Amino acid sequence: MIVKTEYKTLSQPFHPEYGSVIGNPVVAYEEYGKREGPVIFITHGGISSHHAAGRYHRDDPVPGFWDAIIGPGKPIDTNRFRVLSANSLGSMFGSTSPLSINPDTEKHYGPDFPKITLIDMVRFHRAFLDEMGVQRLFMMAGPSMGALQTLQMAALFPSFVGSAVAVAVAGRMTPYGMCMHHFMCHALQMDPGFNGGWYEIGEPLLAMRYIHQMVRVYYVSEGIVKQLFWDTVPEGKDAQEQRSRNVKRYLLDGLEEQIEGRDPNCYITILNAINTYDLGRDLAGDYEKGVNRIQCPVLLMNISSDAEFPPYWGQEVADVLNRKLTGQAKMTVIDSPWGHLGCVQEGALLGHHITQFIKELC
Amino acid sequence: MIVKTEYKTLSQPFHPEYGSVIGNPVVAYEEYGKREGPVIFITHGGISSHHAAGRYHRDDPVPGFWDAIIGPGKPIDTNRFRVLSANSLGSMFGSTSPLSINPDTEKHYGPDFPKITLIDMVRFHRAFLDEMGVQRLFMMAGPSMGALQTLQMAALFPSFVGSAVAVAVAGRMTPYGMCMHHFMCHALQMDPGFNGGWYEIGEPLLAMRYIHQMVRVYYVSEGIVKQLFWDTVPEGKDAQEQRSRNVKRYLLDGLEEQIEGRDPNCYITILNAINTYDLGRDLAGDYEKGVNRIQCPVLLMNISSDAEFPPYWGQEVADVLNRKLTGQAKMTVIDSPWGHLGCVQEGALLGHHITQFIKELC
Numbered sequence: 001m002i003v004k005t006e007y008k009t010l011s012q013p014f015h016p017e018y019g020s021v022i023g024n025p026v027v028a029y030e031e032y033g034k035r036e037g038p039v040i041f042i043t044h045g046g047i048s049s050h051h052a053a054g055r056y057h058r059d060d061p062v063p064g065f066w067d068a069i070i071g072p073g074k075p076i077d078t079n080r081f082r083v084l085s086a087n088s089l090g091s092m093f094g095s096t097s098p099l100s101i102n103p104d105t106e107k108h109y110g111p112d113f114p115k116i117t118l119i120d121m122v123r124f125h126r127a128f129l130d131e132m133g134v135q136r137l138f139m140m141a142g143p144s145m146g147a148l149q150t151l152q153m154a155a156l157f158p159s160f161v162g163s164a165v166a167v168a169v170a171g172r173m174t175p176y177g178m179c180m181h182h183f184m185c186h187a188l189q190m191d192p193g194f195n196g197g198w199y200e201i202g203e204p205l206l207a208m209r210y211i212h213q214m215v216r217v218y219y220v221s222e223g224i225v226k227q228l229f230w231d232t233v234p235e236g237k238d239a240q241e242q243r244s245r246n247v248k249r250y251l252l253d254g255l256e257e258q259i260e261g262r263d264p265n266c267y268i269t270i271l272n273a274i275n276t277y278d279l280g281r282d283l284a285g286d287y288e289k290g291v292n293r294i295q296c297p298v299l300l301m302n303i304s305s306d307a308e309f310p311p312y313w314g315q316e317v318a319d320v321l322n323r324k325l326t327g328q329a330k331m332t333v334i335d336s337p338w339g340h341l342g343c344v345q346e347g348a349l350l351g352h353h354i355t356q357f358i359k360e361l362c
Numbered sequence: 363m364i365v366k367t368e369y370k371t372l373s374q375p376f377h378p379e380y381g382s383v384i385g386n387p388v389v390a391y392e393e394y395g396k397r398e399g400p401v402i403f404i405t406h407g408g409i410s411s412h413h414a415a416g417r418y419h420r421d422d423p424v425p426g427f428w429d430a431i432i433g434p435g436k437p438i439d440t441n442r443f444r445v446l447s448a449n450s451l452g453s454m455f456g457s458t459s460p461l462s463i464n465p466d467t468e469k470h471y472g473p474d475f476p477k478i479t480l481i482d483m484v485r486f487h488r489a490f491l492d493e494m495g496v497q498r499l500f501m502m503a504g505p506s507m508g509a510l511q512t513l514q515m516a517a518l519f520p521s522f523v524g525s526a527v528a529v530a531v532a533g534r535m536t537p538y539g540m541c542m543h544h545f546m547c548h549a550l551q552m553d554p555g556f557n558g559g560w561y562e563i564g565e566p567l568l569a570m571r572y573i574h575q576m577v578r579v580y581y582v583s584e585g586i587v588k589q590l591f592w593d594t595v596p597e598g599k600d601a602q603e604q605r606s607r608n609v610k611r612y613l614l615d616g617l618e619e620q621i622e623g624r625d626p627n628c629y630i631t632i633l634n635a636i637n638t639y640d641l642g643r644d645l646a647g648d649y650e651k652g653v654n655r656i657q658c659p660v661l662l663m664n665i666s667s668d669a670e671f672p673p674y675w676g677q678e679v680a681d682v683l684n685r686k687l688t689g690q691a692k693m694t695v696i697d698s699p700w701g702h703l704g705c706v707q708e709g710a711l712l713g714h715h716i717t718q719f720i721k722e723l724c
Contacts, residue, residue, distance in 0.1 A: 176579070182609055183575050210545075230537040235649060238647065243537065244637045247537055251544050
């Protein structure tokens with residue numbers, strides 16, 4: 001499946017919760033599948049793009065993050081559904097963000113980009129879907145930040161969301177995840193090259209190298225590092241030195257390519273937005289009431305070894321929903337050593353559960 | 363118990379495995395308890411000091427790291443035992459290290475300090491104990507790096523070590539721990555202020571701030587961050603914002619004080635030494651043979667939530683030993699949300715098991 005990113009300029013300025021106005025808001029998105037089919041809306045992880053499926057050209061080595069799940073004959077079947085996948089407000093992959101031109105100053109926003117919340121991101125996507133002529137979603141689905149946005153959309157607009165699939169999820173941002181986000185933001189802001197956010201765009205900060213090394217540790221698990229870089233070295237003289245070299249290479253190989261174009265202001269904007277996530281926040285902190293606005297069937301999946309979203313966070317959401325309406329939420333633990341990255345790495349397993357979920361819906 | 367650090371200059375130069383000679387080697391140590399009692403030797407965690415018990419003066423706010431375990435009437439009873447706790451070779455707390463004066467150049471070693479291994483650290487301590495007139499240890503015990511040193515000592519000098527207590531332990535350095543060590547070393551070495559190791563001593567590098575924030579995340583667990591900074595905030599308006607502020611404060615409060623005097627070359631020396639640890643390394647990688655050199659009763663304790671030393675690593679050592687001699691090793695999982703730091707934070711629980719272990723030995 002060959003895909004491309006398109007851009008939609010919204011007809012109205014966007015008003016973030018905490019004030020300010022964003023003029024000429026743009027949404028970068030991809031569209032796959034049957035134009036007239038029921039719509040499935042896909043959202044992405046915090047530091048990922050909206051490239052969910054397919055390849056940009058025939059020789060493109062890496063497909064979209066849920067390519068195992070989305071495509072012709074796949075669990076989210078593009079022969080049957082119209083699939084839209086949109087980049088989030090604040091993200092560096094083409095939607096309006098700190099990299100965009102501020103119409104007031106005709107320069108890029110940089111650190112002056114308005115503070116946004118996870119609710120803002122969801123309202124931004126709702127405006128996009130309205131302008132795309134989508135009356136109702138058959139389903140909304142996403143991993144990580146995309147999972148949080150999925151539940152938040154279903155809570156804010158219950159009649160708009162027909163069903164929800166949330167992978168690596170919680171009903172409010174988790175404390176351990178907040179730790180990592182604050183660490184990342186602080187590292188970027190303290191970097192000598194950060195310059196209050198007015199750094200040279202495209203020149204990677206040293207802090208970005210540190211962050212992406214920690215991403216490779218924290219977002220997987222002990223088990224996967226052992227499996228990939230340890231168990232593969234047979235016992236013998238210098239085996240342990242070889243393992244140590246493997247682990248070092250794991251941290252550093254491809255790091256420069258990975259951080260290329262990664263924008264610090266966009267990271268800070270997105271990570272702070274995720275930290276505001278709490279389904280009860282807009283109801284004076286009444287969490288249970290916040291969760292219970294969700295009306296649709298929900299499939300929650302958490303990865304057994306995920307440090308950021310341990311399965312009990314998904315279970316908490318399922319319990320609240322099922323106390324109100326037995327069977328509304330289905331909670332599944334994906335047994336995997338992939339840690340948080342299991343939300344994209346375990347595509348086949350996730351796809352299996354999504355197929356079942358869609359069958360039961362129809 | 364008021365204690366002080368003393369210094370012992372060894373009578374012979376020290377020869378690290380990988381070559382070079384360290385002249386005038388010095389060991390910083392503390393001694394507690396009954397001078398004529400059986401000797402218990404304590405070793406410390408990688409970035410900790412040898413200050414294991416007591417306080418330096420009456421108003422000293424923080425006691426030694428195992429103060430819950432070592433003292434009069436405590437599990438390691440100073441009314442009964444002579445307790446020696448020594449700083450490791452390469453550590454910044456007074457033993458010979460990159461901060462020491464190189465007799466050849468009359469300047470501090472800095473990055474020219476010889477490469478050392480975990481075996482070197484243990485041989486260094488053995489030389490120290492010999493010169494202190496210790497014929498045989500009743501017990502050796504330590505957390506984290508100290509636990510690795512304990513098993514390594516018992517493997518290298520089986521008749522010298524009467525019993526071993528190893529907390530947060532493995533028989534070879536773990537892959538996830540190696541990740542963290544490589545991250546730390548790389549961050550320090552890439553820091554613009556590092557200057558190839560010839561930085562201004564005492565001026566903290568920015569990388570040290572990043573490292574110690576990650577220490578506060580990686581070396582605990584999700585559960586403890588939740589318990590301390592999350593569950594303590596009652597539900598309500600702005601609760602989530604308060605939690606986010608708590609988590610940020612957790613990362614930053616006291617950070618400057620914590621990194622004061624932390625020496626990058628010492629960190630790099632120690633962390634690389636830990637990465638060489640493998641009980642089979644000096645036997646051409648024959649791990650089982652390496653472990654099976656240990657002759658004494660062994661108590662292994664791992665913390666249930668430890669990401670760096672998950673309990674199966676301690677169990678692996680116990681299994682090897684018990685296959686040879688049933689009951690030689692006792693493996694205990696300490697159920698705690700404290701993660702790796704449980705090896706010092708769970709003093710009361712650890713002490714309970716140590717008391718039992720000593721009873722069974724006598």
